[in-house]
Structure formats: structure tokens, C-alpha cells
Amino acid sequence: MAQPRSxxxxxxxxxxxxxxxxxxxxxxxVALLLIAPxxxxxxATVILTNALLYVVLALGLNVVVGYAGLLDLxxxxxxxxxxxxxxxxxxxxxxxxxxxxxxxxxxAMIAGVIIGTPTLRLRxxxxxxxxxxxxxxxxxxxxxxxxTGGASGISGIQQPWLFGWHINTPxxxxxxxxxxxxxxxxxxxxxxxxxxxxxxxxxxxxEDAAEAMGIDTVRVKLAAYVIGAIFGSISGAFFAVNLGxxxxxxxxxxxxxxxxxxxxxxxxxxxxxxxxxxxxxxLAPELLRDLGEYRLLLFAVGLLLIMLFRxxxxxxxxxx
Amino acid sequence: MSVxxxxxxxxxxxxxxxxxxALVALGYTMIYGVVKLLNFAHGDVxxxxxxxxxxxxxxxxxxxxxxxxGVAVSMVVAMIAVGFLGVVIQRVAYQPMLNAPRLSxxxxxxxxxxxxxxxxxxLTHGQYQPMGADLGFGGVNxxxxxxxxxxxILVGTAAALMIALELFVSRTQYGRAMRAISIDKDMCRxxxxxxxxxxxxxxxxxxxxxxxxxxxxxxYYGSVWYFMGFLIGxxxxxxxxxxxxGSIPGAMLGGLILGLLESFGTQIPGIGSEWKxxxxxxxxxxxxxxxxxxxxxxxEQERM
Numbered sequence: 001m002a003q004p005r006s007x008x009x010x011x012x013x014x015x016x017x018x019x020x021x022x023x024x025x026x027x028x029x030v031a032l033l034l035i036a037p038x039x040x041x042x043x044a045t046v047i048l049t050n051a052l053l054y055v056v057l058a059l060g061l062n063v064v065v066g067y068a069g070l071l072d073l074x075x076x077x078x079x080x081x082x083x084x085x086x087x088x089x090x091x092x093x094x095x096x097x098x099x100x101x102x103x104x105x106x107x108a109m110i111a112g113v114i115i116g117t118p119t120l121r122l123r124x125x126x127x128x129x130x131x132x133x134x135x136x137x138x139x140x141x142x143x144x145x146x147x148t149g150g151a152s153g154i155s156g157i158q159q160p161w162l163f164g165w166h167i168n169t170p171x172x173x174x175x176x177x178x179x180x181x182x183x184x185x186x187x188x189x190x191x192x193x194x195x196x197x198x199x200x201x202x203x204x205x206x207e208d209a210a211e212a213m214g215i216d217t218v219r220v221k222l223a224a225y226v227i228g229a230i231f232g233s234i235s236g237a238f239f240a241v242n243l244g245x246x247x248x249x250x251x252x253x254x255x256x257x258x259x260x261x262x263x264x265x266x267x268x269x270x271x272x273x274x275x276x277x278x279x280x281x282x283l284a285p286e287l288l289r290d291l292g293e294y295r296l297l298l299f300a301v302g303l304l305l306i307m308l309f310r311x312x313x314x315x316x317x318x319x320x
Numbered sequence: 321m322s323v324x325x326x327x328x329x330x331x332x333x334x335x336x337x338x339x340x341x342a343l344v345a346l347g348y349t350m351i352y353g354v355v356k357l358l359n360f361a362h363g364d365v366x367x368x369x370x371x372x373x374x375x376x377x378x379x380x381x382x383x384x385x386x387x388x389x390g391v392a393v394s395m396v397v398a399m400i401a402v403g404f405l406g407v408v409i410q411r412v413a414y415q416p417m418l419n420a421p422r423l424s425x426x427x428x429x430x431x432x433x434x435x436x437x438x439x440x441x442x443l444t445h446g447q448y449q450p451m452g453a454d455l456g457f458g459g460v461n462x463x464x465x466x467x468x469x470x471x472x473i474l475v476g477t478a479a480a481l482m483i484a485l486e487l488f489v490s491r492t493q494y495g496r497a498m499r500a501i502s503i504d505k506d507m508c509r510x511x512x513x514x515x516x517x518x519x520x521x522x523x524x525x526x527x528x529x530x531x532x533x534x535x536x537x538x539x540y541y542g543s544v545w546y547f548m549g550f551l552i553g554x555x556x557x558x559x560x561x562x563x564x565x566g567s568i569p570g571a572m573l574g575g576l577i578l579g580l581l582e583s584f585g586t587q588i589p590g591i592g593s594e595w596k597x598x599x600x601x602x603x604x605x606x607x608x609x610x611x612x613x614x615x616x617x618x619x620e621q622e623r624m
Binding site for chain 1: 358360413416417420421422423424426427428430431432434435437438439441442445446550551554557558561595597598601604605608609612
């Protein structure tokens, strides 16, 4: 990987390489997140909640793409699995939201194993297109089945209670997503430095050498895929109770692409980069309202330029 | 209608569908053969082909009429224009990435696909564009079975293109170079083969075939829109995998098999046409589990 050239932007980034500066920056960001809704008002709060949702989703996809180096083009499918599991179980079967979470996680794990096991044995290209197909299948199924409410989806999903506290205003949901994002960051950091994280690094750089060193590459890759699925599913669960209504169109190919862009634009594999990417993907359209339908084209061109001229993203992993 | 009637009619439908799949699958498999790249943008190249055909047809229709002559002219122009588009894509996006990690190449291919898709989306505001081809409804009645002239011409054109390709690959210098490069690119370079030129020719042919399919599909189904390449991209890839990726006869065979499977599969009670796309995807997963090298593919030696 080419060393990032020295310029003003890289110098600013390099400031955060020292741990204490990084922790200080982290504390400042968390503090800013906590006071943001009070100072910015309700509209900005909803947008920021959305950005935090994307942070969780992007960190989950980052485990698959950034850590294990596998391309997943149907990540929205797991997002959908989580949202629909919660939607169906709370709305149709009347279960409590917190009780449905394990089911959402379980469903995503099963889906991940079914898709991952046959494809991860093959070349990584296959996974990309199989996940692309899987994303579409989940959306098709949601649209054509009765239990998922067909094209109109499920509405009237109950907002959850937590120890007698009814989470039902946008502000309360904002703080729920702050907590979720912080948990996602902590889990991502711990995963990266775990034995599994080092195995991913190895597999990403040289799969054959990794296998020769006794790493079960298929299992390691499957672990990444399933962990990514769990992140997606949990995001979907909270997405469902936040909006109160879900429909198949929330989980389209465009959704998968946006999440992937969040991972790549900021810098695959590096947590601050991924968070930055998620905020860019959500906030850019808000700041550039006039663009309208040019938005996706602009993102697409940006993605192409990033891949050609700065393949490791805006905030890349340093000298590996 | 008796069961046999339905069988014959679905056979014809499957052949038409299969011709489209085969033409697009050929591009996947050829490009994969020479650069080992899964060209995600290929479905969108097909879509752009449909749009170029649509534009040319609206220009030439007042001169030669919107019948088969007009469609043929549009198809040829679309093939040439989109063939060059394929070369440009390869030069601009893939050439600089040849030695990059696989993940980066795949993401670049995805980015190209998104640029094409959203470029056309922006230009057309996401609307369906009616193709305006007037192909008539005539046909041959074979007792139990009705085959329209359109279907015959369509399958015939696809077959002619595939035969031409087969001759090109097996008889010409470029075809031989193409096959050699798919075996060992570096050695070919040492042997004095202009690898870059052969790769460009491969992208030209693959994209031109997709454009032919795109124009014919637009004329046959009556309209084009920016997202028409997405599903056929996945399905043509499935076809290429069924036949064995990298194998040219495999792509033709896989396309026909998938077309037939799909048109018969939707007749099975309980699997309605709304599940058609799920069905072909299930086929893809099954093939990958049971025979990942496909019907005519060579088992790939892992590099070490």
C-alpha cells in the first residue's frame, strides 16, 4: 500500500495517531453528540439519528469488507432481516421488543451461514455477486409474502419500554442510537485486536499464507460475515421500532450501496474513517439539497475517483 | 391448453429468454477469461446498449421505418458505440487497477456500474422510455404452437452472433491470443503478444454483444429504463457460472439452460411468476454448492 502523501489534510489526520489525543478527541465527540440535540433542534436530531444508524451499519459492514476483505453487496438484506423479525414478532405476535432481539440476531446468523458457507469456499468474486442476489431475494420475498405485509410492509410497530421508560420521542431515540453507536465502536475495536481480528488481517493480505499457517480461512471468513450480519440485524431492529413502519423499499440495492460507500469513502478497516464515511453519506445530501437526483451520481463518481486516486479512503489505515 | 401445449410454448419462451442471457453471459465470461475480473458493470453496459439502440431508432425510424430494418440499424450502431464504451471503461477504470488488490478491483467495477446506472437515471429522470419499434404480430402456427416472427428473428440473430463469435475465437489470430491470455497473461507478453490490445478487443466484443442484447430486448419488450441491466446482470452471471466461468460455449449453454429453467420453473404450481427471480438465484446457489466449476468449466488451480 502506498504511503499517503504529506499534505495539509494528512497532517491533520496524523495528529490523531497518538493515543491520548485520540481518546481526547473521542471524549469531545461523545460530549458533542450528547449536547447536539439540545442545541440543534428536532430536525437536526432526526438527521443525526439517521447518521448514527449508518455508523452502526457501516461498522458492521466494515467487519466484512474492511477487516476480512470480502465484498458484500447485499448488506441491506441483514438490515431487513432484523427489521422484519422485530416487526413481525412485535406486531403480529405481540412479543416485547427486547425479547425479539435474540430472534433477530438468530435469524441473521442463520441467513449468514446459509449464504456464506457455500460461497466462502470459492473465489471472493462469487461472494460479491451472491450477496448482491441475496439482497434482492430478501426484498422480493418481503414484497411477495403475506406475513411481511407485502409491498406496503408492516406499520404500527410498538415503541419499546425499558424499565418503565417508554422510548417514544425522536430525542429519546437519538440517545438510544448514541448508545448503540458507542457499543458498535467498542465491539469493533475489541474485534480488531482479538485473535480473530489478527486472523482477518492475515487472510486479507494473503489467504494462502494464512491457510499454510493453520488458519481455517473459511471459518474465519464466515465468522466475519456472520458478525457483520448481527450488526446489520440489530440496526434493523432499532430502525423498525424507531420508524414504527417498515416496507421492502427501505432495503433496496441502493441502501446496500450507500452503506458500502460509507465504509469505502472514509477508509476501509479504520474505525474513525468508517464513522466519517457514514456521516458524509447521510449529511452530504442534507447539505447539498439542490442536487436532488444528482446525489447518487455524485456519490458514484466520488467512489470511482476514490478508488482510482486514493484507494485506501479519505482516512486510510496508516503504513501497513 | 393441454400440458403439452404449455410445455412447447414455455420451450419457445425459454429459448428467447435464454438468448438474451447467453449474449450477456458471453461478455462476462470473455472478460473474466482475459483479465480475471468480474465486470459488475456488464449489466449496465447492456442497459446503455438498450438506450443507444433507443436513441438511434428514434433517429432512423422516420427514414427506414420502425420495423426490423430500423431495429437492425440501431443494433449495429449500438454495438459499435457501446463496444467503444467498453474499451473506454477498461482503459480508464480497470487498466490502472490491474495489479491492485482484488477487493479494490471489485469495488471499482461496482463504481463503474453505479456511474452508468445513475448517469442514465439522471438523464432520463428514471422514466421508462418507450422504444417505438413496430415489429408486427405475425407468426407461424404449428398446430399446437405459435411462434412469432419476432421470436424467430431474435433467436436467429442471437445464434448468428454466437456462431460469429465462436469462429472469431477459434479461427482468428486475435481469438487465439485471447485464449492464450486466459491461460497465462505474463507468458503471452513474453511471447510478443500485445496483451493490452487483445484485452481491448475482448472488452469491445463483450460489450458489443451486451449492446445487441440490450437493443433487441428494448425492441422486444417495448421499452428501456435505467435499471434494466441490474437483474439480467445477476442472471447472466448465473448463466456464466452454470456453464463454467471462462468458457465461451459454457456461457451459451448456461444462458439457454437458465432461460429454460426459468420459463419452466414458473409453471410449477406454487412458484408463480413473481418468484421467477428468486428461482434463478436459487439455481445459482445450488450450482455453486454442487458444481462450482460449472458444466464446461475447467477446475481452477489455486495459485500458490
